[in-house]
Amino acid sequence: MITRTGDGKRDRLKQIHKRSSEERYLDIIGILGDEYNLRILEAAKKEPIAVERMVRELNIPVISCYRRVKELMEHGFLEANIIPDEERQKRKKVFRSNLESYRIRFAKGQLLTEIRYINKDAPEIIGSTPTFSTLGQ
Numbered sequence: 001m002i003t004r005t006g007d008g009k010r011d012r013l014k015q016i017h018k019r020s021s022e023e024r025y026l027d028i029i030g031i032l033g034d035e036y037n038l039r040i041l042e043a044a045k046k047e048p049i050a051v052e053r054m055v056r057e058l059n060i061p062v063i064s065c066y067r068r069v070k071e072l073m074e075h076g077f078l079e080a081n082i083i084p085d086e087e088r089q090k091r092k093k094v095f096r097s098n099l100e101s102y103r104i105r106f107a108k109g110q111l112l113t114e115i116r117y118i119n120k121d122a123p124e125i126i127g128s129t130p131t132f133s134t135l136g137q
Contacts, residue, residue: 025126028113031075032102036060036068041097044078048094069095076117 031037039058043049055065072078078095085092100116115124 021126025111025113027075028102028115028126029104031071031077032113034068036064037072037077040065040068040072040095041077041099044095044097045099048081048083048096050092050094054095 036058039060040054043054043058051062051065051069054060054069055062058065060068069078073080073095077097077099079098080093080095082091083094084090098117098119100118102116103114105112105114113126115126117124
């Protein structure tokens with residue numbers, strides 16, 4: 001049995017999504033450009049994974065791993081679930097990636113990030129506000 005945990009993060013998630021397009025764009029570029037975050041997302045895409053296992057198998061420091069998992073959850077890239085841990089006879093929290101793919105492209109003077117989430121039909125497209133047409137003038 002899998003139980004979803006909301007972790008009381010809805011308000012924080014709403015705050016993140018209320019940010020300006022440019023702020024969200026910079027956040028996402030920073031998150032998806034981080035090597036540890038990419039390792040976590042790739043591992044969590046294959047199967048749900050606990051932080052302890054991420055630390056061990058992905059060779060990520062414990063504090064860095066917890067901080068990145070929190071950040072990835074706040075931005076909707078990871079989802080937490082509680083599952084039985086038969087080995088320890090208790091429950092544990094595991095994380096699954098919600099990110100299917102992302103693409104960065106340049107169009108009409110803007111950098112655009114296209115994010116495809118698992119279980120969502122339409123991609124989220126976020127553009128940087130500053131245009132490059134004014135450069136060199």
